[in-house]
């Protein structure tokens with residue numbers, strides 16, 4: 001069984017995804033230049049991702065993480081060079097236990113019989129993540145030259161402090177990880193940025209990507225239009241302006257939920273914790 005679906009998006013871009021109980025999924029993106037390739041995120045580490053990548057390209061591949069959560073960076077060990085924003089290093093070094101990742105995938109599969117093969121594969125192949133490896137840093141504004149195609153890194157703090165969006169201006173694509181998704185989570189863990197910071201990040205992202213037509217989001221196989229991205233910004237702005245939202249279990253695990261609140265705008269949702277709405281006044 002193949003744990004990943006592979007979909008070509010344009011001449012030099014592929015989506016490689018872990019597909020759970022749809023619409024839940026975990027997309028990664030491979031952008032292949034003339035000299036090298038960039039793999040944006042590595043998923044939960046449930047299988048041999050490198051083999052799937054090598055079926056597409058024989059060029060050297062560097063990983064660029066959108067952020068270092070267990071569902072985006074746990075496959076990093078399979079690759080020779082890994083880049084992330086310096087703020088993410090602490091999470092990458094803290095490690096991603098096999099049990100936590102198994103639980104993550106099981107919860108996303110929601111007992112859907114279509115995912116039985118994936119679950120069986122995952123249970124047999126989930127890789128141990130070794131947090132001791134060399135991490136290269138990528139900074140805000142950096143251009144990643146793949147030969148004939150470039151990605152620009154845009155720091156977009158909100159979901160995490162070092163969340164990066166990688167933009168391919170030529171093809172009008174942005175790869176957003178959890179910086180943009182249909183249910184953006186802000187304030188999941190202590191020390192996270194606030195919704196107010198997220199508003200500034202999205203305003204800046206939209207200002208820096210007037211040409212972008214597709215914002216590939218976290219946890220779904222599809223992309224957002226600019227209008228969809230503006231809906232998320234409006235949703236965040238309403239929270240900063242005082243929208244209270246409703247109670248919502250932000251993080252679900254066998255230890256029980258971490259409760260936050262949820263607010264909707266134009267079909268987009270943001271979950272947040274009340275003490276992570278506004279920045280503290282200095």
Ligand SMILES: [Zn+2]
Pocket residue numbers: 067069072159178
């Ligand atoms: Zn995340």
